[in-house]
Amino acid sequence: MPRTQEDTSKSKAYKQLRRSIIMGRRKPGERLNLDELTKCYNTSITPLRDALQMLAQEGLVTIKPRSGYFIVRITLKELRELFELREILELAAIERAAPRISDQCIQQLEHVHAGYTGDDDESYDRYTDENRHFHFLIAEASGNHELAQMLGRLHDRLARFMVLRSAGKTQEHTHAHIIESLRAHDVAAARQAMLDEITGTRDTILERVIQEDGASWPLGM
Numbered sequence: 001m002p003r004t005q006e007d008t009s010k011s012k013a014y015k016q017l018r019r020s021i022i023m024g025r026r027k028p029g030e031r032l033n034l035d036e037l038t039k040c041y042n043t044s045i046t047p048l049r050d051a052l053q054m055l056a057q058e059g060l061v062t063i064k065p066r067s068g069y070f071i072v073r074i075t076l077k078e079l080r081e082l083f084e085l086r087e088i089l090e091l092a093a094i095e096r097a098a099p100r101i102s103d104q105c106i107q108q109l110e111h112v113h114a115g116y117t118g119d120d121d122e123s124y125d126r127y128t129d130e131n132r133h134f135h136f137l138i139a140e141a142s143g144n145h146e147l148a149q150m151l152g153r154l155h156d157r158l159a160r161f162m163v164l165r166s167a168g169k170t171q172e173h174t175h176a177h178i179i180e181s182l183r184a185h186d187v188a189a190a191r192q193a194m195l196d197e198i199t200g201t202r203d204t205i206l207e208r209v210i211q212e213d214g215a216s217w218p219l220g221m
Contacts, residue, residue, distance in 0.1 A: 010047035030070040058156035083202040096142035098190040164208040
């Protein structure tokens with residue numbers, strides 16, 4: 001079935017607005033002006049509202065009745081808790097995936113990345129999506145679809161922080177280590193490889209956030 005113009009407009013508005021949030025061009029707590037956005041993305045109000053609803057489901061936008069749409073704020077405590085939850089879910093997923101993962105899934109993991117293309121916004125948007133897809137595939141390989149869906153939603157909420165890793169050149173190599181352990185069906189090695197990535201990512205992001213002290217990310221305590 002061919003896509004309607006409204007679907008195309010929704011997709012364009014969603015992708016561009018999501019990228020602006022992830023890359024930090026729109027700040028936490030910022031109120032989104034619908035008139036400005038319809039002009040910016042050359043769309044009508046209905047596909048724009050649909051795009052904003054999608055972003056709300058990802059935890060990037062909050063909808064306040066009679067007030068409008070806002071970029072979600074998050075406190076430093078909440079961010080730490082999200083990383084703690086990520087560790088719980090990712091380790092549970094890979095411990096279950098390692099003994100049963102198929103050769104076909106290994107091949108999918110190996111082809112997730114399109115390679116390093118630079119440090120521009122479009123590339124980092126892609127790196128973030130590839131990282132989400134990589135971890136989602138591992139969680140799916142665990143055999144627990146609900147776990148995979150929960151982990152996917154968590155990655156959506158963390159997306160705007162993931163770019164702070166500046167991992168464009170290293171992400172593929174880090175993931176290769178995880179793939180190697182999964183191919184060997186080595187549960188302990190796979191768990192450790194995943195834990196190394198998670199803690200390295202968490203420490204880098206929290207350090208950046210604290211250094212910036214909310215100038216770009218106004219995170220309360």
